[in-house]
Amino acid sequence: MVRRNIGILLCILALTLGGCRGEDSGAYDRGMQALASADYETAMGEFQKAANEDGRKAEAYRGEGIIYLRRQDYAHAVTLFSLSLQEMKFENQEFREDVLFYQAEAYQGTGQRQEAFSIYEELEEGVNGGQACFMRGRMYLLEGDKDQAEADFQRAVEKDGSYETYVRIYEAYSALNLEADGAVYLEEALKLSPSDAADYYQEGRVHYYLEEYDQAKASLNQAVDGGNQEAVMLLGHICLETGDTSGARALYRNYLEKNTRPAAAYNGLALCDIAEGNYDSALSNVKKGLECNDEEENENLLYNEIVIYEYKLDFDTAKGKMQEFLERYPGNEDAVRENKFLQSR
Known part of the structure; x- marks a missing residue:
């Protein structure tokens, strides 16, 4: 997710x-x-x-x-x-x-x-x-108030003109389905010159949001060459979005072997399983990810566990896990929306 x-x-x-x-x-x-x-x-x-x-x-x-x-x-x-x-x-x-x-x-x-x-x-x-x-x-x-928002966003980039600032502004617009307004800031971010692996990763994120997948892959591969493991995960996500499940799986397995925080890789493998309709394997990978006790990734793993049970048409289990999830993460807007769907089943 x-x-x-x-x-x-x-x-x-x-x-x-x-x-x-x-x-x-x-x-x-x-x-x-x-x-x-x-x-x-x-x-x-x-x-x-x-x-x-x-x-x-x-x-x-x-x-x-x-x-x-x-x-x-x-x-x-x-x-x-x-x-x-x-x-x-x-x-x-x-x-x-x-x-x-x-x-x-x-x-x-x-x-x-x-x-x-x-x-x-x-x-x-x-x-x-x-x-x-x-x-x-x-x-x-x-x-x-888009005018006041734009004025403050301009102040933000004047004080901190990093890739991260531009991306966060885009995400704020995107959350309100105003991607076209936010894309202006992504274009500005592309005027920056990456200097290290972290910058190439951020540049890759910008291209990803602009749906420029070839350019995103090029930037992310440079980030990976520089040792940035986050770039591996985003590359895997791009592969999934473009239908290259085998490529995504290879990237997640590579991340699993080389990274000290494997929970995200297990989540990625679970997403590959979901895409292929292998729901039991997906649940197994979610379980392995949760055993890593990585709270930063647990929210994604637990949410995807609910989705898997929905695909399995086990709505009773999905509903029970959704209630537990919302008690733990009440601010997760995706879960709130998904819960409305579940209540209709």
Whole structure:
């Protein structure tokens, strides 16, 4: 599954960013590990222990806020992020900005747009000013104000004219079926000159979104030659989209042999199996992928597991797994739409 997640794409930091303490607290680190695995009950318990027993309130409240944010309990998330900022014992701008980005997203969830705008205005002057302009522009776009959105997107690329910024702007338009508007930014991205494997991967993504598959493959192959493994996965996806299942399977197997995070490769192999109608093998590959305990890929694996049961016409199992999935990932828009279909079966 390819998802267009338009939420904040900040990295969850396992290290202490609050400037409060440098040593390992135990409870806080366990909480972060549980959060990364979407085990929110365990994470909440550990964060509460870190706040009450280990004195790491700033970090712990931030962690609790992220849990509420993921559960779409935005009001509680806003409160916890405020508490996190209040409990900072030392000045740490990186931590403060991180919390503010999350809080702005929570304010959007509660409908308090002006509070979110105020935060982005402050963040625009920080080290992640481009990110702030992008997020504010995305808010305008969601509200239908394309002129204000475009102005902020221009500010975003002026502050951070990276491939990633251009691609994220395109994805924001694409999420609203405005691909033609977003394609302008992809064309601008192609004016950049790639300098390393990571850049060639990003250039390949741009060509992919423009459906220029031959050019995408050329850029991605250069990225692969430079050791970029993400490019292997996108190459496999392009092969699947163009009907070259055997080529995709070869790429995913190659990735499986050479990469230390095999879950994505198992997911790719499952997609190949689905394309060939081999649903039992697809379920086997999903199971192998889930055994890797890679939370970054688990969401895709679990979603595809539901799809496989649908193809097998086992709608009762699919419905049960969908309910579990939505409890874990309530913000997955693809799953919400798919659930409506399932309820009609």
